[in-house]
Amino acid sequence: MEHKTTLGKSNLRVPRMGVGAMVWGDPKGLARLHPAKTAYGGAHGIEEERRAVEVSIEAGVNLFDTAAMYSMGAAERRLGELTRGKDVIIATKYPSGFSFRVENFPKELEMTLARLGRDSIDLYQHHYPNARILIPELMDRVADAVEAGKVKAVGVSNYSAEQMREAYEALAKRGIPLASNQVEYSLLHRKPEVDGTLDACRELGITLIAYSPLAGGMLTGKYSPQNRPGGFFRRILPQYNRKALEAIQPVIKLLREIGDKYSKTPGQVAIRWLIENPIVLPIPGAKNGKQAADNAEALKFSLTAEEVEMLSHSTMAWRK
Numbered sequence: 520m521e522h523k524t525t526l527g528k529s530n531l532r533v534p535r536m537g538v539g540a541m542v543w544g545d546p547k548g549l550a551r552l553h554p555a556k557t558a559y560g561g562a563h564g565i566e567e568e569r570r571a572v573e574v575s576i577e578a579g580v581n582l583f584d585t586a587a588m589y590s591m592g593a594a595e596r597r598l599g600e601l602t603r604g605k606d607v608i609i610a611t612k613y614p615s616g617f618s619f620r621v622e623n624f625p626k627e628l629e630m631t632l633a634r635l636g637r638d639s640i641d642l643y644q645h646h647y648p649n650a651r652i653l654i655p656e657l658m659d660r661v662a663d664a665v666e667a668g669k670v671k672a673v674g675v676s677n678y679s680a681e682q683m684r685e686a687y688e689a690l691a692k693r694g695i696p697l698a699s700n701q702v703e704y705s706l707l708h709r710k711p712e713v714d715g716t717l718d719a720c721r722e723l724g725i726t727l728i729a730y731s732p733l734a735g736g737m738l739t740g741k742y743s744p745q746n747r748p749g750g751f752f753r754r755i756l757p758q759y760n761r762k763a764l765e766a767i768q769p770v771i772k773l774l775r776e777i778g779d780k781y782s783k784t785p786g787q788v789a790i791r792w793l794i795e796n797p798i799v800l801p802i803p804g805a806k807n808g809k810q811a812a813d814n815a816e817a818l819k820f821s822l823t824a825e826e827v828e829m830l831s832h833s834t835m836a837w838r839k
């Protein structure tokens with residue numbers, strides 16, 4: 520089984536999955552209220568984050584995803600601290616705030632490099648599109664950073680198929696591939712299959728990085744209508760309420776049945792369902808070493824085409 524792949528048409532060799540480090544770090548002051556911390560509740564402290572880095576690298580999962588915005592820089596700082604001197608691939612995102620303008624791009628880049636303590640960023644992603652930002656103009660700035668050796672591969676996030684094409688074409692004029700588009704994708708969020716994103720990725724040779732691949736923990740099977748997840752977002756958003764938890768129980772049952780054949784958990788099967796598509800790269804979030812080690816097990820088995828199809832069929836209601 521090939522555990523490494525190339526990120527889109529870039530030169531970056533990456534594992535078939537990464538680790539989401541959104542909830543890591545020790546923010547101070549107002550940053551403690553940032554959604555990266557409050558949505559699901561933060562990670563379990565620096566020693567568990569260190570352990571998550573170590574076990575992931577040991578398992579061959581050396582790609583870590585963060586963003587300048589997460590906890591107002593605290594997540595990037597922590598990832599930089601924990602990975603210093605290690606053979607890792609760092610994917611991060613800009614901007615750090617909502618008032619971003621294209622001309623601030625070089626400053627954003629320098630601030631991120633300083634927080635990570637690195638000379639270059641492996642994958643630098645525009646976090647979300649914004650009507651005030653002209654994509655070709657932005658991509659021109661990013662291309663300058665690639666030429667200066669400060670960015671190795673270029674990505675976007677939360678871009679539609681049309682926006683991706685715009686970025687792809689602008690970068691192509693400078694001879695640089697658009698390597699990835701990071702969007703929400705899981706068995707419980709199959710929108711990329713119907714909104715053209717997955718098709719455009721396939722056509723243009725772009726990797727789809729799947730965020731929230733465990734649907735914020737729902738696909739691990741540990742939550743039920745009687746045992747609801749904690750964290751501000753998971754208490755208020757409808758996709759985590761009792762009704763939603765009831766609706767997913769048949770999916771969890773199927774994940775469990777398939778997983779039992781391979782001695783794998785529902786979460787591992789849910790991550791594997793994404794990995795079975797060669798252009799998809801999931802980045803499950805881990806709060807501690809055990810979760811990171813569990814998730815990396817998704818690299819150690821395969822699903823049959825029939826099992827992939829059964830899971831796709833059982834989640835048709837989430838394909839919208």
Ligand SMILES: NC(=O)c1ccc[n+]([C@@H]2O[C@H](COP(=O)([O-])OP(=O)(O)OC[C@H]3O[C@@H](n4cnc5c(N)ncnc54)[C@H](OP(=O)(O)O)[C@@H]3O)[C@@H](O)[C@H]2O)c1
Pocket residue numbers: 538539540541542559560584585646676677701702729730731732733734735736737739741748749786802803804805806809810811813814
């Ligand atoms: N580009 C974007 O706009 C964007 C948006 C969101 C996320 N992301 C990225 O995607 C990454 C992952 O997404 P996500 O954190 O939203 O959702 P996720 O990966 O679907 O779920 C992560 C949560 O599931 C639980 N979990 C993970 N592994 C587990 C295991 N083995 N056993 C039991 N529980 C486990 C943990 O929470 P509990 O233990 O509390 O249940 C963890 O915080 C983020 O870290 C971030 O890098 C990007």
